[in-house]
Amino acid sequence: MSYCKQLGPKGKDKVIFATPEDHKIPSKIKLPDPEPQPGLILPNGDINWNCPCLGGMATGPCGVEFRNAFSCFHYSTADPKGTDCFDLFKTMQSCMQKYPTLYKKDLGDDDDLAEAMEASEKETAKLSSNNPDGDHK
Template sequence: MSHCRRVGPNNKDIVIFASKEDHQIPSKVKLPEPDPQPGLILPNGDINWNCPCLGGMATGPCGVEFRNAFSCFHYSEAEPKGSDCYDLFKTMQGCMQKYPTLYNKDLADDDELNNIDKATVNLKTESEGSKADGGTSNK
């Protein structure tokens, strides 16, 4: 059988002593259902910067750079999507290179940067080529 005792200065704390039998009785407390998590994109189309799927990227030392680049990509109407955000992603990557212990060390690899540069040049060239021939090129 359980019982309570007031302790501490001015008897402000209550200590509840429960017996083994008390612990064997199932709890009658009903917890409310947890609120559904909204995910990365909120119902209004905005980015949910608190989404655990971002892995804390929005709040780390390069959080501002990440948010700028990710926002640019999310709202980009360029073809291909995000091709107008290259400079922001490069700035973000430069920031991440300053914190190799926090961010993937592979990002600091110069070869990776060169590959990104080449891919961007190819995207720009393809985009300009498709505009020159009226957008009829087959890729």
Template sequence: MSLCKSFGKDKVIFATKEDHSTPSTVELPPPQPQPGLISEAGEINWGCPCLGGMATGPCGVEFRDAFSCFHYSEADPKGSDCYDAFKTMQDCFTKYPAVYNKSGGADDPDDNDMDLPDIEGMGETPENSTPSNEVEKKEN
């Protein structure tokens, strides 16, 4: 037999061994599907953990601009009209190598090749994705 006492907003329940001897009759609701990168309405979910903080980091604005441009692009090939947005994003990434360089550091100070996040095809079907060589890195 359980004993229950209320203390303001809290409730303390004392359970006996007999209370735990029978299976619970509590029914949990079915799990709700977790939202992905692209909502059913086609909107970008900036809070998706799959972005790894890219949307909120020091170059979050630049990342959101470039990714939005690509996602909503109607150009052929898709995203070909987003070069300037991706260039701006990459320029920002070079200002924060400790955050955006996946290799962990640059041994060669002349090496400006940043490891960009792999956003190719995020939320896109393979038939609609843009090849990664559409936006080329500027060579020095």
């Protein structure tokens, strides 16, 4: 037969000792459904730097340069979008060229970055259509 023992300061931890017989009975515990994970753009319009779709580009030796360039592109109101971010992308590219083993791809032809930027543009357009004032915060 199983039993519980309270441990820790003020008994805040509970240890359950189960027998082999206890494990033969199917569990009756129902876990809550997982919360949906945000994509590249958070509901408030901010960039989700933890999105796996960025492939870790927001961290590492050129993470700051990447975040600066990508933020500029995401919030750009220039026509065409992002044309006001050229210098930031050039700075990012220069940084990445210093780490060729880490950033192996041809920097002028990064499909993943282009896809992430395209997704950012679509999310921005979708959020703008839902919020006619254009407020992101």
